[in-house]
Amino acid sequence: MKYFLIVVLGLMGAAVRAQAPDVLLQKVRARLDQVNDYQATGTMKTNVPFLKVPEAQVTVYFKRPDRLKIRNDKGISLVPRGAVTISLNNLLRGAYTVLDAGVDTAGGRTVRVIKLLPKDDNADLVLSTLYIDEPRLLIVRARTTTRENGTYEVEMSYGKYGAYALPDRVVFTFNTKDYKLPKGLTFDYDDGSKKNAPAGPARGKVELIYQSYAINKGVPDSAFQ
Amino acid sequence: MWTLLRIELFKIFRRPRTYIPFGAIAAMILIIQLGLKFDGRSYLELMMSSLSDSFFIPYNMIMNGYLVAFVILNTLLIQVPLLVALVAGDIIAGEANMGTLRLLVIRPVSRTRLLLVKFFASVVYTVALLVWMAVLSLFLSMLLFGTNDMMIARNTVMEQIRSSDVLWRYIAAFGYAAVALSTVAALAFLLSVFADNSIGPIVSTISVVIVLTILSEMRIPLYDNTVKPWLFTSHMLAWKGFFYSQSDGQGAAIPGSVENLPAILRSLVVLLVYIFGFVTAAIVSFNKKDILS
Numbered sequence: 464m465k466y467f468l469i470v471v472l473g474l475m476g477a478a479v480r481a482q483a484p485d486v487l488l489q490k491v492r493a494r495l496d497q498v499n500d501y502q503a504t505g506t507m508k509t510n511v512p513f514l515k516v517p518e519a520q521v522t523v524y525f526k527r528p529d530r531l532k533i534r535n536d537k538g539i540s541l542v543p544r545g546a547v548t549i550s551l552n553n554l555l556r557g558a559y560t561v562l563d564a565g566v567d568t569a570g571g572r573t574v575r576v577i578k579l580l581p582k583d584d585n586a587d588l589v590l591s592t593l594y595i596d597e598p599r600l601l602i603v604r605a606r607t608t609t610r611e612n613g614t615y616e617v618e619m620s621y622g623k624y625g626a627y628a629l630p631d632r633v634v635f636t637f638n639t640k641d642y643k644l645p646k647g648l649t650f651d652y653d654d655g656s657k658k659n660a661p662a663g664p665a666r667g668k669v670e671l672i673y674q675s676y677a678i679n680k681g682v683p684d685s686a687f688q
Numbered sequence: 689m690w691t692l693l694r695i696e697l698f699k700i701f702r703r704p705r706t707y708i709p710f711g712a713i714a715a716m717i718l719i720i721q722l723g724l725k726f727d728g729r730s731y732l733e734l735m736m737s738s739l740s741d742s743f744f745i746p747y748n749m750i751m752n753g754y755l756v757a758f759v760i761l762n763t764l765l766i767q768v769p770l771l772v773a774l775v776a777g778d779i780i781a782g783e784a785n786m787g788t789l790r791l792l793v794i795r796p797v798s799r800t801r802l803l804l805v806k807f808f809a810s811v812v813y814t815v816a817l818l819v820w821m822a823v824l825s826l827f828l829s830m831l832l833f834g835t836n837d838m839m840i841a842r843n844t845v846m847e848q849i850r851s852s853d854v855l856w857r858y859i860a861a862f863g864y865a866a867v868a869l870s871t872v873a874a875l876a877f878l879l880s881v882f883a884d885n886s887i888g889p890i891v892s893t894i895s896v897v898i899v900l901t902i903l904s905e906m907r908i909p910l911y912d913n914t915v916k917p918w919l920f921t922s923h924m925l926a927w928k929g930f931f932y933s934q935s936d937g938q939g940a941a942i943p944g945s946v947e948n949l950p951a952i953l954r955s956l957v958v959l960l961v962y963i964f965g966f967v968t969a970a971i972v973s974f975n976k977k978d979i980l981s
Contacts, residue, residue: 510939516848517941538837538850539750541743612741618711642738644841646907650762651843652928654951655917667742 484563484577488593490600492555494628500526500682501629504674507533507540511667513642516541523671524686529553532687533671538643543669546635551602551628553593558582569594569604570620587611613638613645624676634674639667689805692797696809700775706813709771710820713764717824721832724751731759734843753763753830754838754854758931760825765927769872769897771817776810777874777889780974785885792981803881803971810873815866822862840931847933853943864956870925871959872897874966875920878930881970881977887978897921920962923955 503523509516519540524532531550533542564576579591587610594604605617615637619630700706723794724731728751736745753782780803783789787953838854840847849857875896879889900921932947946952 466720498948508938508940512939513844514846514848515933515935515939516942517853517943539746539848541739541745541838543743544741637742639742640738642846643844644735647905648735649841649843650766650905650925650928652925652932653922654926654929654955656946656948656951670944 472499475603484561487575487595487597487600488555488577491593491595491602491628494600495555496527498527499679500524500628500679501627501676502680502682502686503629503676506672506674507535508670508672509541509667510670511639512665513639514541515666521671523673524682525550525552526682526684526687527552529556530687534686539565543635543637543667545607545609545612545637546669551605551617554579554588554593554605554607557586559591561666564592566624567594569596569618572596572603599625601625624673624678627676627678629676630673630680635669635671637667637669639665643669665677689801690800692805693808693812696779696805697812699833700779700809702811706775707776709817712771713768713821713902714824716767717760717828718762719757720763720882721829724756724759725832728756736846739846749836750839751825751833752836752838753833754835754849754851754858755840756829756833757826757858758838758840760829761821761861761865761927764821764825765868765924766901768817768821769869769924771895772814772869772872772895773876773890773893774875775813777880777893778886779806779810780878780880780970781883781889782880782882782910782926784979793979799975800971803967803974807874807877807967807970810877811866814869814873818862818866820871822858827857837871838931842932847931848941849931849933850943857930860930864927864930867956867959867963868927870923871920871962871966874963874970878966878970878973881974916932918958920959923958926952926955929955 486634487584499516501524503525505521505523507519509519519535520537521533521540524530524534526613529550529552531552533540533546559582562578562580564578566573567576568574574594575597577593577595579593581588589608589610591604591608592606594602595601599621601621603619603621603683607615607617609615617636618634619631621629622631624631729747732745732747732750733740736750739745776920783792831875835851835854837851839850840849872893876889876893879892880886883889900919903918904919904922904925929948929952931947933941933943934945934947935941
């Protein structure tokens, strides 16, 4: 009888744990769903081995369900493709199998790790791993593996807009391809110094530091063109 | 001195062939501008093909007047030395050919002063050619294509310069190019002293520039650290250095900075030494020369 109870309680416990990630994810999604649109201003820093670009002042536009645009009205900004397509709203859309992957630490906090496996066999996303700050119901890190473009990683820190699950700082890490042009095409000036060319494909990083958000005030469709 | 210079400039700009390089430059610039206006995207797609998979590329913003001017200068500053040689190579030899050189040296002006005036006249012509090129390549391109941040494709790096940080770099680059082209003018001027007709010095200058440019651009380890640092053609491209920015510890470009200013200044000194050497050699040779034509 004692062993039977242990087995039953064990199975019940396992069932409760299996439910928890779904529930947690629903709560996180509900928090994200508070925001229909936003317009945010911020600074974008690009750190890619073969790119030398200055910091840029950008405006970020978002509109549900998945429209996102990063614009630099005073100049040119090269925006990584994944930064737009791998947004949190995109990750949590569609049908997927949710797996509990235990706990980990991120940014000095203990976080729940949840893996999402898309049910669509042809989806570009192969696997997403979310690191969720459970008490605050905020995703602090997301790692996404795609079929075509390797692995993307997004790290988020939250401040005064945390109630809307909107980060103050986002660091987006992605794979880049090798960049090299023939010297006969560029006619570079050789100043005689030794330069260490980036060795092959490397990881690029884009950091967005938000200064302000205008949330649910309406964003015109023209902002996304 | 000023009167002599005015006379020399009058002689240069009176000749119809003086204007051929101006026409050639205008034609080349307009052809490039027209091509980029109608199919600039193809050019950018070629230059940025390895970026387009990872980034959204705003091609229409990148194809602006600053980039177009850079593309033009990249192409033309290799050919313009040849046009400079047309006038500088003719400035002494042309007089010998016409039989006016002997008349010139019997006037109460020292040969040194006469040569210096002729060289300065060549430099003024070179600068005029460069100003013409700047007006057409930069200002006309700004008018036709608008302005925005400037993207520069280098061998292993793509650089971005803010639009507010571009113009001073062009001014510095054109200033440097004036010195670089004056070096070619000085070489043609020196060769002009030894000839009795213009064709010889012009063709010789063009040949020297072509051979040395090829040598400068070839990547052969034997020459890289031995011959190339001493060729003036290796230093003529240093104007581009003004468009290379320094980066901070996180890889971001620092506005207003130049990647390797000491190297540019070193290149400038090398060119100035060449100019001094060519002109001095021309003066010494001319002073010793028995002028029979």
